[in-house]
Amino acid sequence: MKTYLFGYRVPHGWLVAMLLAPALRGWSADLPALKDAFRDHFWVGVAVNRSIVMGTASFRRSLDRVNEDIALVKTHFNQIAAENDMKWQLIHPREGTNGYDFGPADAFVEFGVSHGMQVAGHTLVWHSQTPQWVFAGTNPPPVAPAGSSATGDSATAGATATNGVPRPRPRPGFGGFGRYDGPRASRDELLQRMRDHIHTVVGRYKGRIKVWDVVNEAIADGGGTPVLRSSLWFEIVGPDYIAKAFQYAHEADPDAVLRYNDYGLEDPAKRRKLLTLIRSLQEQGVPVHAIGSQAHVHVGTTFESMDQALTEMATLGLPIHITELDVNSAQGGQRGTGADVADNASTTRGGLVEEADRRLADAYAGLFRAFLKHRDSVKVVTFWGANDAVSWRGQGKPLLFDGDNRPKPAFYAVVAEAGKESSPGVRPP
Ligand code: XIL
Numbered sequence: 330m331k332t333y334l335f336g337y338r339v340p341h342g343w344l345v346a347m348l349l350a351p352a353l354r355g356w357s358a359d360l361p362a363l364k365d366a367f368r369d370h371f372w373v374g375v376a377v378n379r380s381i382v383m384g385t386a387s388f389r390r391s392l393d394r395v396n397e398d399i400a401l402v403k404t405h406f407n408q409i410a411a412e413n414d415m416k417w418q419l420i421h422p423r424e425g426t427n428g429y430d431f432g433p434a435d436a437f438v439e440f441g442v443s444h445g446m447q448v449a450g451h452t453l454v455w456h457s458q459t460p461q462w463v464f465a466g467t468n469p470p471p472v473a474p475a476g477s478s479a480t481g482d483s484a485t486a487g488a489t490a491t492n493g494v495p496r497p498r499p500r501p502g503f504g505g506f507g508r509y510d511g512p513r514a515s516r517d518e519l520l521q522r523m524r525d526h527i528h529t530v531v532g533r534y535k536g537r538i539k540v541w542d543v544v545n546e547a548i549a550d551g552g553g554t555p556v557l558r559s560s561l562w563f564e565i566v567g568p569d570y571i572a573k574a575f576q577y578a579h580e581a582d583p584d585a586v587l588r589y590n591d592y593g594l595e596d597p598a599k600r601r602k603l604l605t606l607i608r609s610l611q612e613q614g615v616p617v618h619a620i621g622s623q624a625h626v627h628v629g630t631t632f633e634s635m636d637q638a639l640t641e642m643a644t645l646g647l648p649i650h651i652t653e654l655d656v657n658s659a660q661g662g663q664r665g666t667g668a669d670v671a672d673n674a675s676t677t678r679g680g681l682v683e684e685a686d687r688r689l690a691d692a693y694a695g696l697f698r699a700f701l702k703h704r705d706s707v708k709v710v711t712f713w714g715a716n717d718a719v720s721w722r723g724q725g726k727p728l729l730f731d732g733d734n735r736p737k738p739a740f741y742a743v744v745a746e747a748g749k750e751s752s753p754g755v756r757p758p
Contacts, residue, residue, distance in 0.1 A: 364407040366747035370704045374408030374711030379433040382440040401734045408447040411437050418458040452542035454574040456560030464561045466514030519565045524577045531581035540586040543578045552598030572615045579616040590621030592668035623653035625668035628688040632695030639703040650709035656692050658685040659725035677724035690742035697746040
């Protein structure tokens with residue numbers, strides 16, 4: 330076949346390559362795909378927002394850039410999670426059966442299914458990004474103890490008027506849906522809203538969304554007591570809000586894999602609380618099918634710490650899904666593995682650590698070595714974003730691809746770990 334460009338005859342392949350060049354910018358055709366490198370071990374997923382699944386420009390990315398991001402997602406990943414569009418705030422912003430905005434979530438599911446990807450729903454019950462109407466009713470809120478603020482944000486700690494610990498400072502307007510301090514719904518009203526929401530959302534995507542984050546971040550940070558974070562769910566319903574959420578999700582789709590999802594499980598103290606919570610749910614026969622470990626970690630995280638975390642979590646006998654992986658290279662985030670959205674900005678302050686690229690590659694290599702060691706338990710590894718430009722911690726440059734979708738040294742380090750697994754004979758001592 331003859332192909333002409335500006336009057337010149339050119340090989341057909343060239344023309345195709347030139348047309349595809351903008352979409353392929355940043356990686357060469359022979360770059361291994363992450364999903365292929367780990368195909369025998371676990372799904373390799375990525376969190377996406379509406380710009381990627383709808384093919385529209387965003388405040389961060391021009392349409393050209395979005396098209397490059399889409400190509401990257403299709404090349405490297407065989408699983409997707411909704412970074413924001415299935416959170417209550419976005420999918421169900423108003424009360425009532427007409428209060429749902431399904432457009433972006435529908436596009437997300439369609440994108441995944443049409444590209445043969447496993448589709449994960451994130452998230453049904455969470456203290457954050459939940460509209461205030463959900464908690465509103467006619468019961469007066471509890472009176473805060475003297476000297477404490479009545480308007481604290483329960484997103485920040487397990488501190489409330491009901492457990493006697495003063496609330497932290499208020500964060501007015503956080504997420505546009507700040508802490509709700511008005512008259513509250515009763516337990517029965519809130520459970521009814523939770524059930525309606527879960528049945529509607531899970532039911533709509535039944536059979537297409539294979540795995541759901543049913544309850545997100547219910548555990549209080551750090552050691553000591555209490556085990557559970559004092560969110561409005563906890564305060565109004567009581568601790569069994571978790572069991573109820575799983576029960577409703579199981580009713581709505583008995584075949585879906587139901588996850589409990591949390592961050593900071595690399596911290597031994599928080600992990601102990603996870604084991605306590607999940608064992609208690611298992612004893613009650615609650616249908617919790619997988620542990621979601623977010624893994625918003627930093628470059629100081631080692632193979633040993635992840636190995637230990639996975640060893641202990643595996644004792645629960647459930648599959649482990651790494652649900653929100655990123656490795657923060659900013660100085661601000663080098664101390665803990667907390668990932669409360671209310672504190673996120675501080676974790677990316679202070680510029681990058683020294684030798685950030687090398688340290689990121691070393692950390693990712695150690696993490697993937699641990700995931701591969703535990704591949705009997707680890708069934709999914711999902712990155713929290715496609716590249717550094719769209720990451721929620723972009724300033725900490727936490728992902729495998731830079732803002733131009735070029736693979737970073739960390740990408741090659743991760744792929745090399747897969748290679749060692751498939752040819753153990755060449756594994757270095
Ligand atoms: C984050 C998103 O990445 C941001 O875009 C949004 O502004 C806030 O939420 N734990 C979770 C995720 O379970 O839903 C959070 O995602 C990150 C921490």
